[in-house]
Amino acid sequence: MAKVHTVVLVRHGESEYNRDNIFTGWCDPDLTAKGQEEAKDAGKILQEYGFQFDVAYTSVLKRAIKTLYLIQEELDCLWIPVTKTWRLNERHYGKLQGKNKDETIKKYGREQVQLWRRSFKVCPPPLDEKDEHWSGNDKRYSGLSFVPTGESIEEASKRSLPFWHKHIVPALKSGKRPLICGHANTLGSLIKNLDPSSKIDLSDLSLPNALPLVLELDESFLPSQCQFLQHPSGGKLHKKRNCNS
Numbered sequence: 001m002a003k004v005h006t007v008v009l010v011r012h013g014e015s016e017y018n019r020d021n022i023f024t025g026w027c028d029p030d031l032t033a034k035g036q037e038e039a040k041d042a043g044k045i046l047q048e049y050g051f052q053f054d055v056a057y058t059s060v061l062k063r064a065i066k067t068l069y070l071i072q073e074e075l076d077c078l079w080i081p082v083t084k085t086w087r088l089n090e091r092h093y094g095k096l097q098g099k100n101k102d103e104t105i106k107k108y109g110r111e112q113v114q115l116w117r118r119s120f121k122v123c124p125p126p127l128d129e130k131d132e133h134w135s136g137n138d139k140r141y142s143g144l145s146f147v148p149t150g151e152s153i154e155e156a157s158k159r160s161l162p163f164w165h166k167h168i169v170p171a172l173k174s175g176k177r178p179l180i181c182g183h184a185n186t187l188g189s190l191i192k193n194l195d196p197s198s199k200i201d202l203s204d205l206s207l208p209n210a211l212p213l214v215l216e217l218d219e220s221f222l223p224s225q226c227q228f229l230q231h232p233s234g235g236k237l238h239k240k241r242n243c244n245s
């Protein structure tokens with residue numbers, strides 16, 4: 001089907017928790033120096049392909065906000081409107097937040113941990129509201145009637161999809177070119193759940209850090225194709241990797 005609309009999505013660059021192999025969710029670690037470079041690289045790749053954006057969206061987590069800023073800086077479009085929303089936050093990882101992934105596997109077993117990470121409906125164990133990682137007292141969430149203590153991928157999709165329909169689709173309808181900077185599970189599940197029957201394969205939602213993903217949509221705003229724009233190989237060639245199965 002012919003391409004009608006295009007949205008570019010980027011997972012943030014490497015965070016301190018990514019570097020240390022820690023479940024992140026709604027925790028708010030910064031980008032590492034490597035993550036900052038990855039973000040700048042993403043901007044350079046997008047520039048090389050000639051992408052331009054009129055509007056941008058990100059979460060309220062600094063790893064995504066800073067990645068977006070660095071991309072905008074590379075593209076010289078710091079002036080475009082940016083909407084930050086908790087609806088694009090990473091899925092809430094409950095009690096796993098702040099825990100090392102290998103230690104969690106040792107404690108609970110690989111199969112159980114994989115179920116918490118990738119099952120659509122299974123929620124990770126809930127975070128205690130007294131835990132240091134509980135977001136209920138964080139002022140950025142003061143407008144929410146309910147602050148999650150853990151989310152399944154399905155629950156995370158249920159709060160990101162309405163944002164897509166309320167903000168991204170109208171932006172596309174008015175001819176705007178949107179850039180979305182977010183998180184592995186939320187972006188992956190958002191794309192998959194726009195049309196669960198689509199052939200798009202995001203190989204278990206493990207989106208690489210700061211690799212721009214070009215999503216093409218048909219006239220009904222359903223995904224028709226998606227592909228990653230690869231990092232420069234040898235500093236020269238950017239190879240596109242197709243993710244349609």
Ligand SMILES: O=C(OP(=O)(O)O)[C@H](O)COP(=O)(O)O
Nearest residue numbers: 022023024025090117183184185
């Ligand atoms: O918070 C996370 O994602 P993020 O680094 O994209 O924000 C997760 O810890 C990613 O880990 P996962 O691949 O085990 O789901």
